Amino acid sequence: MxxxxxxxxxxxxxxxDFVRDPSNCFEGVSIMVRMHPGSKAIENGMASSILDVLCDRLVPVWFSDGTKKMLMHPEDCVASLVISGGAAPPHLRDEVAAWRERYGVFATKG
Incomplete structure (x- = not known):
């Protein structure tokens, strides 16, 4: 960086970041990007630059601005399929399978 x-x-x-009792499989072990209150990182593009570097691997990336926590990687369409266990369309099948294989151990038991 x-x-x-x-x-x-x-x-x-x-x-x-490590979460003992994750609410979903992407919270167990992940990268957390926290923005300090008053930071201009969104306005000046630094937050975007940092997220671009971090969001190219098979590791969940969360972003927090101090008021909310958002999953930035994987994309919503992939994350929802991984979490739901639903069938992935052909163009997402390999990516969804890779996330499930790596992070399925953190899936919540219900």
């Missing part, structure tokens, strides 16, 4: 992405410059902290 660029030097400007340092937390003291960007107002964004990137960390590995």
């Amino acid at each position: 660029p030097d400007d992405a340092r937390p003291d410059r960007s107002g964004i902290l990137v960390s590995l």
Whole structure:
């Protein structure tokens, strides 16, 4: 990441996150991107730059602006299929299968 992405410059902290009792399979182990209150990282594009770097691997990425927590990776269409267990359309089949294989262990038992 660029030097400007340092937390003291960007107002964004990137960390590995572990949730003991996840509400969905993407919360068990993930990357958390937290924006410090008052940070201009969204306005100046730094948040987008950081998320672009992090969202290219098979690792869930969450973003929090201090008021809400949003899943940024995988995309909503993939995440909903992984969570629901529904059949994936042909163009998403491999991606959904890869996420299920890696993160299925964190699926909630109901």
